[in-house]
Amino acid sequence: MVIKPKIPFPGPYKAHVTGTGSFLPKKILTNEDLTKIVDTSDEWIISRTGIRERHIASDDETTATIATEAAKKAIEDAGLSPEEIDLIIVATITPEMGFPSTACFVQDWIGAKNAWAFDLAAACSGFVYAMSIAQHFIISGRYNNILIIGAETLSRITDYEDRVSCILFGDGAGAVVIQRSETGTRGIMYSSCTSDGGGWTTLNCKAYGSRNPIGKPLKDPKDVYMTIRGKETYHLAVRRIVELIDECLEKCELSVDDIKMFIPHQMNARIIESVGKRLKLPPEKVFINIDKYGNTSAATIPIAIDECCKQGKVKQGDIVLLVAFGGGLTWGANVIQF
Numbered sequence: 001m002v003i004k005p006k007i008p009f010p011g012p013y014k015a016h017v018t019g020t021g022s023f024l025p026k027k028i029l030t031n032e033d034l035t036k037i038v039d040t041s042d043e044w045i046i047s048r049t050g051i052r053e054r055h056i057a058s059d060d061e062t063t064a065t066i067a068t069e070a071a072k073k074a075i076e077d078a079g080l081s082p083e084e085i086d087l088i089i090v091a092t093i094t095p096e097m098g099f100p101s102t103a104c105f106v107q108d109w110i111g112a113k114n115a116w117a118f119d120l121a122a123a124c125s126g127f128v129y130a131m132s133i134a135q136h137f138i139i140s141g142r143y144n145n146i147l148i149i150g151a152e153t154l155s156r157i158t159d160y161e162d163r164v165s166c167i168l169f170g171d172g173a174g175a176v177v178i179q180r181s182e183t184g185t186r187g188i189m190y191s192s193c194t195s196d197g198g199g200w201t202t203l204n205c206k207a208y209g210s211r212n213p214i215g216k217p218l219k220d221p222k223d224v225y226m227t228i229r230g231k232e233t234y235h236l237a238v239r240r241i242v243e244l245i246d247e248c249l250e251k252c253e254l255s256v257d258d259i260k261m262f263i264p265h266q267m268n269a270r271i272i273e274s275v276g277k278r279l280k281l282p283p284e285k286v287f288i289n290i291d292k293y294g295n296t297s298a299a300t301i302p303i304a305i306d307e308c309c310k311q312g313k314v315k316q317g318d319i320v321l322l323v324a325f326g327g328g329l330t331w332g333a334n335v336i337q338f
């Protein structure tokens with residue numbers, strides 16, 4: 001007996017990026033400011049990471065408020081009304097609260113009353129994971145308009161007594177609208193997502209969850225903050241990102257020449273440069289804006305996409321490769337023709 005699915009998936013559909021937006025809190029924390037808090041220097045931070053400053057949320061800004069600002073801009077850019085959004089995914093590791101999800105707050109505050117909404121926790125790979133989910137929901141024919149957001153207030157889980165980690169992180173949000181199209185060839189061409197839970201100790205924040213619940217004293221009071229094993233992350237990130245770019249080019253039968261812009265997760269300018277050298281990528285094709293924002297985890301890629309589009313670095317028809325590595329461990333990439 002042939003079972004007919006209730007929902008037809010007539011395809012083939014394309015998942016187009018049709019709108020982008022970003023939001024950075026006004027307050028800026030410079031390297032010079034950090035020298036007054038920990039034993040470091042502007043020269044050390046720039047030479048080891050490429051970071052000059054990062055944006056920090058004010059007391060009345062939260063992950064949901066900054067996500068909402070970025071979302072409004074992306075929806076406007078796409079020429080849609082909030083009611084036309086079918087699904088909202090917020091990639092974040094600094095959610096508004098334990099529950100409900102940050103995405104539910106955004107859904108309410110932008111007035112997307114026809115959308116369902118959820119958060120996705122894949123650390124720095126959160127946005128490329130969300131892009132992959134959106135791609136598959138669109139090409140299946142199930143939805144027309146999906147809003148994906150990367151938003152973080154990492155300053156809330158940063159230990160400003162730890163000079164290794166506090167120099168790295170900032171706050172910010174970026175959003176992208178993905179729409180279904182039945183014509184043309186443009187759209188998300190390929191996504192690849194991988195996890196290795198065995199590597200969880202490399203990057204994590206141990207409090208407060210089921211293992212370390214609120215109310216139970218932590219073994220180490222510093223466990224409320226992010227812990228990073230910087231050197232280990234550095235080497236793993238370079239290796240995985242190189243592998244991912246190779247995989248994407250092979251699967252899509254593309255060469256470096258076909259890619260207009262490589263947009264890597266902004267974790268350290270040296271990591272990005274090292275990947276570029278190994279793959280012989282022309283530096284002008286590798287987008288770096290870490291100097292202005294630091295590492296904003298799931299938000300770095302959508303902020304970068306928005307900047308590339310608004311600055312005319314990426315235009316309709318251009319092929320872009322997004323690639324990320326982060327806690328979990330998680331890593332992933334998307335190839336998109338804009």
Ligand SMILES: CC(C)(COP(=O)(O)OP(=O)(O)OC[C@H]1O[C@@H](n2cnc3c(N)ncnc32)[C@H](O)[C@@H]1OP(=O)(O)O)[C@@H](O)C(=O)NCCC(=O)NCCS
Binds near residue numbers: 039041165234325
């Ligand atoms: C964190 C990171 C910048 C450190 O750079 P590094 O070149 O690996 O530096 P090291 O950890 O080897 O430290 C070198 C020295 O600088 C010191 N140092 C560390 N942070 C410093 C700072 N902010 N200012 C001055 N000195 C610092 C160290 O104490 C060490 O001193 P020692 O040699 O006397 O022991 C780098 O490893 C990195 O970017 N890693 C990945 C980042 C990451 O995990 N991001 C989150 C996930 S996406």
